[in-house]
Amino acid sequence: xxxxxxxxxxxxxxxxxxxxxxxxxxxxxxxxxxxxxxxxxxxxxxxxxxxxxxxxxxxxxxxxxxxxxxxxxxxxxxxxxxxxxxxxxxxxxxxxxxxxxxxxxxxxxxxxxxxxxxxxxxxxxxxxxxxxxxxxxxxxxxxxxxxxxxxxxxxxxxxxxxxxxxxxxxxxxxxxxxxxxxxxxxxxxxxxxxxxxxxxxxxxxxxxxxxxx
Amino acid sequence: xxxxxxxxxxxxxxxxxxxxxxxxxxxxxxxxxxxxxxxxxxxxxxxxxxxxxxxxxxxxxxxxxxxxxxxxxxxxxxxxxxxxxxxxxxxxxxxxxxxxxxxxxxxxxxxxxxxxxxxxxxxxxxxxxxxxxxxxxxxxxxxxxxxxxxxxxxxxxxxxxxxxxxxxxxxxxxxxxxxxxxxxxxxxxxxxxxxxxxxxxxxxxxxxxxxxx
Numbered sequence: 001x002x003x004x005x006x007x008x009x010x011x012x013x014x015x016x017x018x019x020x021x022x023x024x025x026x027x028x029x030x031x032x033x034x035x036x037x038x039x040x041x042x043x044x045x046x047x048x049x050x051x052x053x054x055x056x057x058x059x060x061x062x063x064x065x066x067x068x069x070x071x072x073x074x075x076x077x078x079x080x081x082x083x084x085x086x087x088x089x090x091x092x093x094x095x096x097x098x099x100x101x102x103x104x105x106x107x108x109x110x111x112x113x114x115x116x117x118x119x120x121x122x123x124x125x126x127x128x129x130x131x132x133x134x135x136x137x138x139x140x141x142x143x144x145x146x147x148x149x150x151x152x153x154x155x156x157x158x159x160x161x162x163x164x165x166x167x168x169x170x171x172x173x174x175x176x177x178x179x180x181x182x183x184x185x186x187x188x189x190x191x192x193x194x195x196x197x198x199x200x201x202x203x204x205x206x207x208x209x210x211x212x213x
Numbered sequence: 214x215x216x217x218x219x220x221x222x223x224x225x226x227x228x229x230x231x232x233x234x235x236x237x238x239x240x241x242x243x244x245x246x247x248x249x250x251x252x253x254x255x256x257x258x259x260x261x262x263x264x265x266x267x268x269x270x271x272x273x274x275x276x277x278x279x280x281x282x283x284x285x286x287x288x289x290x291x292x293x294x295x296x297x298x299x300x301x302x303x304x305x306x307x308x309x310x311x312x313x314x315x316x317x318x319x320x321x322x323x324x325x326x327x328x329x330x331x332x333x334x335x336x337x338x339x340x341x342x343x344x345x346x347x348x349x350x351x352x353x354x355x356x357x358x359x360x361x362x363x364x365x366x367x368x369x370x371x372x373x374x375x376x377x378x379x380x381x382x383x384x385x386x387x388x389x390x391x392x393x394x395x396x397x398x399x400x401x402x403x404x405x406x407x408x409x410x411x412x413x414x415x416x417x418x419x420x421x422x423x424x425x426x
Contacts (some may be wrong), residue, residue: 100216123333147335159397164407167388171380171415178379190420194377202384207403 021059024049028070029077032111037118042066056158067118068125075133078104084140090149091196094141098192104175111181116173138162138169141199155203164206168199234272235266236263241283241288245324250331255279280331281338282426287328288346290318295354300400304409307354311405318389326390351382354412370418377419381412 015023017097027049032040042063046053081104082097105112119130142150142157142165150157172195179191228236242264245253255276259266273279288348295310318325332343355363355370355378363370385408391403 012397100389110331117334121330128274138251160399163388163391163397164411166391167384170387171377171384174383175376175380178236178376184376185422185424186376186420190423195421197418200413201418202411205407205410205414206402207399207407209398210400210403 004025007157024059025069026058026072028066029074029108029111031204032070033108034110034126035114036110037067037071037114040067040070049143061212068129071115071118072110074108074131078135079136082137084144090145090152091200093144094196094199095192097175098172098195102180102188102192103181105176111178113177116177134166134169138166141165148201153200153203155200157205158209158211161203161206166188168202171198172197181189219411229323230272237269238270238282238286241279242321245287245327246321247323248327249323250280250284250327253280253283253289255301279380281342284328284331285342286322287324288342292349294351297357299341301356303365306357307409307412308405314385315389315393315401315405318393322393329386329390346381347379351379352377365414366413366416368413371419371422373422374416374419378412378413383414384408384411387397390404 023046030047031044031048042056042060044065047058056066060069072131072165075127078101082101084093085096086095087093099118118126120127142162145153148158155161175191175195179186182193231420237258241253241258243357244257244261255266255269255273258279259269262269269279290312295314297306301304301309301408328343331339333340355375360370361400366375388404392399396404
Protein backbone atom coordinates (compact mmCIF):
# COMPACT_ATOMS: atom_id res chain seq x y z
CA UNK A 1 0.00 0.00 0.00
CA UNK A 2 2.68 2.51 1.03
CA UNK A 3 6.42 2.94 0.61
CA UNK A 4 7.67 -0.54 1.62
CA UNK A 5 10.17 -1.46 -1.04
CA UNK A 6 12.77 -3.81 0.46
CA UNK A 7 11.79 -7.42 -0.18
CA UNK A 8 10.85 -9.13 3.07
CA UNK A 9 13.52 -11.76 2.46
CA UNK A 10 16.33 -9.23 3.05
CA UNK A 11 15.42 -7.41 6.24
CA UNK A 12 18.95 -6.92 7.53
CA UNK A 13 19.97 -4.25 5.03
CA UNK A 14 21.17 -1.14 6.89
CA UNK A 15 18.63 1.66 6.74
CA UNK A 16 18.24 4.92 8.59
CA UNK A 17 15.93 4.55 11.62
CA UNK A 18 13.02 6.53 10.12
CA UNK A 19 12.93 4.37 6.99
CA UNK A 20 13.32 1.26 9.09
CA UNK A 21 10.38 2.25 11.27
CA UNK A 22 8.24 2.93 8.21
CA UNK A 23 9.06 -0.52 6.88
CA UNK A 24 8.15 -2.10 10.19
CA UNK A 25 4.82 -0.28 10.15
CA UNK A 26 4.12 -1.51 6.65
CA UNK A 27 4.86 -5.02 7.82
CA UNK A 28 2.58 -4.47 10.83
CA UNK A 29 -0.29 -3.40 8.54
CA UNK A 30 0.37 -6.37 6.28
CA UNK A 31 0.27 -8.75 9.27
CA UNK A 32 -2.93 -7.06 10.49
CA UNK A 33 -4.67 -7.68 7.17
CA UNK A 34 -5.25 -11.32 8.09
CA UNK A 35 -5.32 -11.02 11.89
CA UNK A 36 -7.20 -9.38 14.71
CA UNK A 37 -5.42 -6.52 16.43
CA UNK A 38 -5.23 -8.68 19.57
CA UNK A 39 -3.17 -11.24 17.69
CA UNK A 40 -0.67 -8.67 16.41
CA UNK A 41 2.21 -8.91 18.85
CA UNK A 42 5.70 -7.45 19.00
CA UNK A 43 6.94 -11.06 19.02
CA UNK A 44 5.25 -11.78 15.73
CA UNK A 45 6.56 -8.60 14.16
CA UNK A 46 10.09 -9.36 15.43
CA UNK A 47 9.94 -12.86 13.97
CA UNK A 48 8.71 -11.70 10.56
CA UNK A 49 11.07 -8.73 10.40
CA UNK A 50 14.00 -10.86 11.51
CA UNK A 51 15.07 -8.42 14.21
CA UNK A 52 15.13 -8.56 18.00
CA UNK A 53 12.22 -7.75 20.30
CA UNK A 54 14.53 -5.29 22.05
CA UNK A 55 14.99 -3.28 18.87
CA UNK A 56 11.23 -3.22 18.31
CA UNK A 57 10.67 -1.91 21.84
CA UNK A 58 13.21 0.76 20.96
CA UNK A 59 11.00 1.80 18.04
CA UNK A 60 7.55 1.37 19.56
CA UNK A 61 7.91 1.56 23.35
CA UNK A 62 5.23 -1.01 24.17
CA UNK A 63 2.47 -3.08 22.63
CA UNK A 64 -0.13 -0.33 22.98
CA UNK A 65 2.08 2.21 21.17
CA UNK A 66 2.85 -0.37 18.52
CA UNK A 67 -0.86 -0.98 17.96
CA UNK A 68 -1.58 2.73 17.80
CA UNK A 69 1.20 3.25 15.26
CA UNK A 70 -0.08 0.37 13.10
CA UNK A 71 -3.68 1.62 13.25
CA UNK A 72 -2.51 5.14 12.39
CA UNK A 73 -0.63 3.75 9.42
CA UNK A 74 -3.58 1.62 8.29
CA UNK A 75 -5.85 4.70 8.50
CA UNK A 76 -3.32 6.74 6.49
CA UNK A 77 -3.13 3.96 3.88
CA UNK A 78 -6.92 3.92 3.64
CA UNK A 79 -7.05 7.69 3.12
CA UNK A 80 -4.29 7.46 0.52
CA UNK A 81 -5.74 4.62 -1.56
CA UNK A 82 -9.21 6.19 -1.67
CA UNK A 83 -7.95 9.63 -2.73
CA UNK A 84 -10.31 11.07 -5.35
CA UNK A 85 -9.16 10.92 -8.95
CA UNK A 86 -8.86 14.16 -10.92
CA UNK A 87 -11.05 13.24 -13.85
CA UNK A 88 -14.76 12.86 -14.27
CA UNK A 89 -17.81 14.41 -12.64
CA UNK A 90 -18.57 14.07 -8.96
CA UNK A 91 -20.54 10.84 -9.41
CA UNK A 92 -17.72 9.13 -11.31
CA UNK A 93 -15.06 10.22 -8.84
CA UNK A 94 -17.16 9.04 -5.95
CA UNK A 95 -17.58 5.62 -7.56
CA UNK A 96 -13.82 5.32 -8.08
CA UNK A 97 -13.15 6.16 -4.41
CA UNK A 98 -15.83 3.73 -3.24
CA UNK A 99 -14.38 1.03 -5.50
CA UNK A 100 -10.93 1.53 -3.96
CA UNK A 101 -12.35 1.58 -0.46
CA UNK A 102 -14.12 -1.71 -1.14
CA UNK A 103 -10.92 -3.19 -2.61
CA UNK A 104 -9.08 -2.15 0.56
CA UNK A 105 -11.64 -3.88 2.77
CA UNK A 106 -11.60 -6.97 0.53
CA UNK A 107 -7.80 -7.19 0.75
CA UNK A 108 -7.60 -6.43 4.48
CA UNK A 109 -10.89 -7.71 5.81
CA UNK A 110 -9.85 -9.22 9.10
CA UNK A 111 -7.54 -6.39 10.07
CA UNK A 112 -10.04 -3.76 8.91
CA UNK A 113 -12.83 -5.23 11.02
CA UNK A 114 -10.44 -5.31 13.96
CA UNK A 115 -9.46 -1.70 13.29
CA UNK A 116 -13.10 -0.57 13.13
CA UNK A 117 -13.81 -2.44 16.37
CA UNK A 118 -10.84 -0.84 18.07
CA UNK A 119 -11.98 2.53 16.72
CA UNK A 120 -15.52 2.06 18.00
CA UNK A 121 -14.43 0.56 21.29
CA UNK A 122 -13.52 2.26 24.51
CA UNK A 123 -9.85 3.08 23.87
CA UNK A 124 -9.87 6.87 23.34
CA UNK A 125 -6.63 7.00 21.32
CA UNK A 126 -7.88 4.39 18.85
CA UNK A 127 -11.19 6.23 18.59
CA UNK A 128 -9.44 9.51 17.87
CA UNK A 129 -7.21 8.02 15.16
CA UNK A 130 -10.16 6.51 13.37
CA UNK A 131 -12.41 9.54 13.85
CA UNK A 132 -9.75 11.63 12.15
CA UNK A 133 -9.66 9.19 9.26
CA UNK A 134 -13.45 9.17 8.96
CA UNK A 135 -13.51 12.95 9.07
CA UNK A 136 -10.80 13.12 6.40
CA UNK A 137 -12.75 10.73 4.18
CA UNK A 138 -16.05 12.61 4.45
CA UNK A 139 -14.60 16.12 4.46
CA UNK A 140 -12.86 15.20 1.24
CA UNK A 141 -16.24 14.60 -0.37
CA UNK A 142 -17.09 18.25 0.27
CA UNK A 143 -13.64 19.56 -0.63
CA UNK A 144 -13.53 17.58 -3.87
CA UNK A 145 -17.04 18.41 -4.93
CA UNK A 146 -16.67 22.11 -4.20
CA UNK A 147 -19.66 24.45 -4.10
CA UNK A 148 -20.44 23.69 -7.72
CA UNK A 149 -20.20 19.92 -7.39
CA UNK A 150 -22.52 19.94 -4.39
CA UNK A 151 -24.95 22.21 -6.24
CA UNK A 152 -25.02 19.60 -9.06
CA UNK A 153 -26.29 17.17 -6.46
CA UNK A 154 -28.78 19.79 -5.24
CA UNK A 155 -26.89 20.02 -1.93
CA UNK A 156 -25.72 22.98 0.16
CA UNK A 157 -22.89 22.48 2.65
CA UNK A 158 -24.44 22.85 6.14
CA UNK A 159 -23.65 21.27 9.52
CA UNK A 160 -26.78 19.15 9.06
CA UNK A 161 -25.58 17.84 5.71
CA UNK A 162 -22.18 17.03 7.24
CA UNK A 163 -23.89 15.21 10.12
CA UNK A 164 -25.83 13.07 7.67
CA UNK A 165 -22.96 12.48 5.24
CA UNK A 166 -20.92 11.22 8.16
CA UNK A 167 -23.88 8.90 8.93
CA UNK A 168 -23.72 7.70 5.32
CA UNK A 169 -20.02 6.88 5.81
CA UNK A 170 -20.92 4.71 8.80
CA UNK A 171 -23.62 2.99 6.71
CA UNK A 172 -21.03 2.31 3.98
CA UNK A 173 -18.60 0.87 6.53
CA UNK A 174 -21.23 -1.48 7.93
CA UNK A 175 -22.67 -2.58 4.58
CA UNK A 176 -19.25 -3.14 3.00
CA UNK A 177 -17.91 -5.19 5.91
CA UNK A 178 -21.04 -7.36 5.85
CA UNK A 179 -21.07 -7.70 2.09
CA UNK A 180 -17.46 -8.94 2.07
CA UNK A 181 -18.49 -11.55 4.65
CA UNK A 182 -21.64 -12.53 2.75
CA UNK A 183 -22.50 -10.93 -0.62
CA UNK A 184 -26.15 -12.03 -0.27
CA UNK A 185 -26.46 -12.35 -4.05
CA UNK A 186 -25.41 -8.72 -4.61
CA UNK A 187 -22.95 -8.04 -7.46
CA UNK A 188 -19.95 -5.84 -6.66
CA UNK A 189 -20.83 -3.12 -9.18
CA UNK A 190 -24.44 -3.01 -8.05
CA UNK A 191 -23.26 -2.57 -4.47
CA UNK A 192 -21.09 0.41 -5.43
CA UNK A 193 -23.88 2.04 -7.47
CA UNK A 194 -26.33 1.72 -4.58
CA UNK A 195 -23.92 3.16 -2.02
CA UNK A 196 -23.19 6.05 -4.33
CA UNK A 197 -26.87 6.75 -5.04
CA UNK A 198 -27.64 6.71 -1.33
CA UNK A 199 -25.05 9.42 -0.64
CA UNK A 200 -26.89 11.81 -2.92
CA UNK A 201 -30.25 10.92 -1.32
CA UNK A 202 -28.89 11.27 2.21
CA UNK A 203 -27.35 14.64 1.44
CA UNK A 204 -30.53 15.93 -0.19
CA UNK A 205 -32.72 14.56 2.61
CA UNK A 206 -30.64 16.03 5.44
CA UNK A 207 -32.81 18.32 7.57
CA UNK A 208 -32.77 22.10 7.19
CA UNK A 209 -30.66 24.14 9.61
CA UNK A 210 -32.91 26.64 11.34
CA UNK A 211 -31.58 29.94 12.63
CA UNK A 212 -31.32 29.87 16.41
CA UNK A 213 -33.76 31.85 18.51
CA UNK B 214 -38.35 2.01 31.60
CA UNK B 215 -39.14 -1.47 32.90
CA UNK B 216 -40.80 -3.01 35.91
CA UNK B 217 -38.96 -1.22 38.75
CA UNK B 218 -41.68 -0.18 41.13
CA UNK B 219 -40.25 -0.05 44.65
CA UNK B 220 -39.11 3.47 45.48
CA UNK B 221 -35.34 3.59 45.74
CA UNK B 222 -35.62 4.90 49.30
CA UNK B 223 -36.92 1.57 50.60
CA UNK B 224 -34.56 -1.06 49.28
CA UNK B 225 -34.68 -3.39 52.25
CA UNK B 226 -38.17 -4.76 51.64
CA UNK B 227 -38.10 -8.57 51.40
CA UNK B 228 -38.57 -9.76 47.84
CA UNK B 229 -38.12 -13.06 46.09
CA UNK B 230 -34.66 -13.36 44.48
CA UNK B 231 -35.88 -13.08 40.87
CA UNK B 232 -37.74 -9.83 41.56
CA UNK B 233 -34.80 -8.54 43.53
CA UNK B 234 -32.43 -9.27 40.69
CA UNK B 235 -34.74 -7.49 38.24
CA UNK B 236 -34.76 -4.44 40.49
CA UNK B 237 -31.00 -4.45 40.72
CA UNK B 238 -30.76 -4.58 36.94
CA UNK B 239 -33.14 -1.64 36.64
CA UNK B 240 -30.96 0.26 39.06
CA UNK B 241 -27.87 -0.76 37.05
CA UNK B 242 -29.44 0.61 33.84
CA UNK B 243 -30.43 3.80 35.66
CA UNK B 244 -26.86 4.26 36.94
CA UNK B 245 -25.52 3.57 33.45
CA UNK B 246 -27.66 6.33 31.95
CA UNK B 247 -25.25 8.97 33.27
CA UNK B 248 -22.04 6.93 33.36
CA UNK B 249 -19.67 4.99 31.17
CA UNK B 250 -19.81 1.23 31.51
CA UNK B 251 -16.28 1.33 32.95
CA UNK B 252 -17.54 3.46 35.83
CA UNK B 253 -20.38 1.10 36.67
CA UNK B 254 -19.02 -1.01 39.50
CA UNK B 255 -20.50 -3.56 41.86
CA UNK B 256 -19.42 -1.22 44.69
CA UNK B 257 -21.52 1.60 43.28
CA UNK B 258 -24.53 -0.65 42.79
CA UNK B 259 -24.16 -2.01 46.33
CA UNK B 260 -24.02 1.51 47.75
CA UNK B 261 -27.08 2.71 45.85
CA UNK B 262 -29.08 -0.44 46.47
CA UNK B 263 -28.16 -0.44 50.16
CA UNK B 264 -27.07 -4.07 50.13
CA UNK B 265 -23.72 -5.82 50.54
CA UNK B 266 -21.19 -6.45 47.81
CA UNK B 267 -21.29 -10.12 48.81
CA UNK B 268 -24.98 -10.35 47.99
CA UNK B 269 -24.39 -8.68 44.62
CA UNK B 270 -21.67 -11.19 43.79
CA UNK B 271 -24.21 -13.84 44.65
CA UNK B 272 -26.53 -12.38 42.00
CA UNK B 273 -24.00 -11.48 39.31
CA UNK B 274 -20.88 -13.60 39.84
CA UNK B 275 -18.37 -10.95 38.78
CA UNK B 276 -18.09 -7.52 37.22
CA UNK B 277 -18.08 -8.84 33.67
CA UNK B 278 -21.31 -10.81 34.25
CA UNK B 279 -22.85 -7.79 35.95
CA UNK B 280 -21.99 -5.61 32.94
CA UNK B 281 -23.38 -8.16 30.52
CA UNK B 282 -26.61 -8.42 32.49
CA UNK B 283 -27.00 -4.63 32.58
CA UNK B 284 -26.28 -4.29 28.84
CA UNK B 285 -28.75 -7.10 28.11
CA UNK B 286 -31.36 -5.29 30.17
CA UNK B 287 -30.64 -1.93 28.51
CA UNK B 288 -30.97 -3.56 25.07
CA UNK B 289 -34.27 -5.17 26.12
CA UNK B 290 -35.52 -1.79 27.40
CA UNK B 291 -34.60 -0.18 24.10
CA UNK B 292 -36.46 -2.85 22.14
CA UNK B 293 -39.47 -2.47 24.44
CA UNK B 294 -39.75 1.33 24.37
CA UNK B 295 -39.42 1.48 20.60
CA UNK B 296 -42.06 -1.20 19.93
CA UNK B 297 -44.19 -0.16 16.96
CA UNK B 298 -47.62 1.26 17.73
CA UNK B 299 -50.69 -0.45 16.28
CA UNK B 300 -52.22 2.55 14.55
CA UNK B 301 -51.33 4.49 11.48
CA UNK B 302 -49.62 3.68 8.22
CA UNK B 303 -46.05 2.44 8.00
CA UNK B 304 -44.61 5.98 7.82
CA UNK B 305 -46.44 7.13 10.94
CA UNK B 306 -45.49 4.05 12.95
CA UNK B 307 -41.88 4.40 11.91
CA UNK B 308 -41.85 8.03 13.06
CA UNK B 309 -43.29 7.04 16.45
CA UNK B 310 -40.63 4.35 16.92
CA UNK B 311 -37.86 6.74 15.86
CA UNK B 312 -39.20 9.37 18.24
CA UNK B 313 -39.09 6.90 21.13
CA UNK B 314 -35.64 5.72 20.17
CA UNK B 315 -34.42 9.31 20.14
CA UNK B 316 -36.08 9.95 23.53
CA UNK B 317 -34.27 6.89 24.90
CA UNK B 318 -30.91 8.16 23.68
CA UNK B 319 -31.66 11.66 25.03
CA UNK B 320 -32.51 10.25 28.45
CA UNK B 321 -29.62 7.76 28.57
CA UNK B 322 -26.99 9.42 26.43
CA UNK B 323 -23.84 8.60 28.33
CA UNK B 324 -24.80 5.02 29.06
CA UNK B 325 -26.10 4.49 25.54
CA UNK B 326 -22.85 5.70 23.98
CA UNK B 327 -20.97 3.42 26.35
CA UNK B 328 -23.25 0.53 25.40
CA UNK B 329 -22.75 1.13 21.67
CA UNK B 330 -18.99 1.31 22.22
CA UNK B 331 -19.01 -1.91 24.18
CA UNK B 332 -21.16 -3.48 21.45
CA UNK B 333 -18.80 -2.33 18.69
CA UNK B 334 -15.66 -3.17 20.64
CA UNK B 335 -13.80 -6.41 20.86
CA UNK B 336 -15.76 -8.16 23.62
CA UNK B 337 -17.69 -10.88 21.74
CA UNK B 338 -20.46 -11.27 24.34
CA UNK B 339 -21.24 -7.54 24.30
CA UNK B 340 -21.19 -7.57 20.51
CA UNK B 341 -23.60 -10.48 20.42
CA UNK B 342 -26.06 -8.86 22.82
CA UNK B 343 -26.16 -5.66 20.84
CA UNK B 344 -26.24 -7.41 17.46
CA UNK B 345 -29.33 -9.26 18.65
CA UNK B 346 -30.93 -5.97 19.64
CA UNK B 347 -30.06 -4.34 16.31
CA UNK B 348 -31.40 -7.36 14.44
CA UNK B 349 -34.61 -7.24 16.50
CA UNK B 350 -35.03 -3.52 15.77
CA UNK B 351 -34.54 -3.84 12.02
CA UNK B 352 -36.33 -7.19 11.58
CA UNK B 353 -39.29 -5.56 13.27
CA UNK B 354 -39.45 -3.01 10.48
CA UNK B 355 -40.06 -5.85 8.03
CA UNK B 356 -42.37 -7.78 10.32
CA UNK B 357 -44.47 -4.72 11.11
CA UNK B 358 -44.68 -3.50 7.55
CA UNK B 359 -45.57 -6.92 6.18
CA UNK B 360 -45.52 -7.62 2.46
CA UNK B 361 -48.16 -5.00 1.84
CA UNK B 362 -46.48 -2.27 3.88
CA UNK B 363 -43.19 -2.85 2.10
CA UNK B 364 -44.95 -2.77 -1.25
CA UNK B 365 -46.40 0.65 -0.28
CA UNK B 366 -42.79 1.79 0.00
CA UNK B 367 -42.01 0.14 -3.33
CA UNK B 368 -39.78 -2.38 -1.55
CA UNK B 369 -39.45 -6.16 -1.77
CA UNK B 370 -37.91 -8.07 1.15
CA UNK B 371 -34.58 -9.43 -0.12
CA UNK B 372 -31.24 -10.15 1.60
CA UNK B 373 -29.88 -7.03 -0.14
CA UNK B 374 -32.66 -4.85 1.27
CA UNK B 375 -32.01 -6.29 4.74
CA UNK B 376 -28.29 -5.58 4.36
CA UNK B 377 -29.01 -1.95 3.52
CA UNK B 378 -31.75 -1.45 6.12
CA UNK B 379 -29.31 -2.66 8.73
CA UNK B 380 -26.87 -0.05 7.34
CA UNK B 381 -29.59 2.56 7.76
CA UNK B 382 -29.95 1.53 11.43
CA UNK B 383 -26.24 2.14 11.93
CA UNK B 384 -26.58 5.54 10.24
CA UNK B 385 -29.46 6.38 12.59
CA UNK B 386 -27.39 5.34 15.63
CA UNK B 387 -24.48 7.53 14.59
CA UNK B 388 -26.55 10.57 13.58
CA UNK B 389 -28.73 10.45 16.71
CA UNK B 390 -25.78 10.12 19.11
CA UNK B 391 -24.06 13.06 17.41
CA UNK B 392 -27.22 15.16 17.24
CA UNK B 393 -27.81 14.74 20.98
CA UNK B 394 -24.23 15.94 21.56
CA UNK B 395 -24.58 18.86 19.13
CA UNK B 396 -27.88 19.55 17.33
CA UNK B 397 -26.06 21.68 14.70
CA UNK B 398 -29.14 23.87 14.29
CA UNK B 399 -31.35 20.88 13.42
CA UNK B 400 -34.83 20.78 15.00
CA UNK B 401 -35.87 17.49 16.61
CA UNK B 402 -38.88 16.92 14.33
CA UNK B 403 -36.86 17.69 11.22
CA UNK B 404 -34.26 15.15 12.32
CA UNK B 405 -36.91 12.45 12.69
CA UNK B 406 -38.49 13.23 9.32
CA UNK B 407 -35.12 13.04 7.56
CA UNK B 408 -34.17 9.74 9.19
CA UNK B 409 -37.53 8.30 8.24
CA UNK B 410 -37.33 9.54 4.63
CA UNK B 411 -33.84 8.08 4.28
CA UNK B 412 -35.06 4.61 5.29
CA UNK B 413 -37.44 4.55 2.34
CA UNK B 414 -34.71 5.78 -0.02
CA UNK B 415 -32.15 3.28 1.28
CA UNK B 416 -34.61 0.39 0.93
CA UNK B 417 -35.57 1.42 -2.60
CA UNK B 418 -31.95 1.99 -3.62
CA UNK B 419 -30.67 -1.34 -2.30
CA UNK B 420 -29.07 -3.32 -5.12
CA UNK B 421 -30.89 -6.12 -6.93
CA UNK B 422 -30.20 -9.70 -5.89
CA UNK B 423 -28.97 -11.62 -8.92
CA UNK B 424 -29.57 -15.35 -9.24
CA UNK B 425 -26.33 -17.26 -8.70
CA UNK B 426 -24.85 -19.02 -11.63
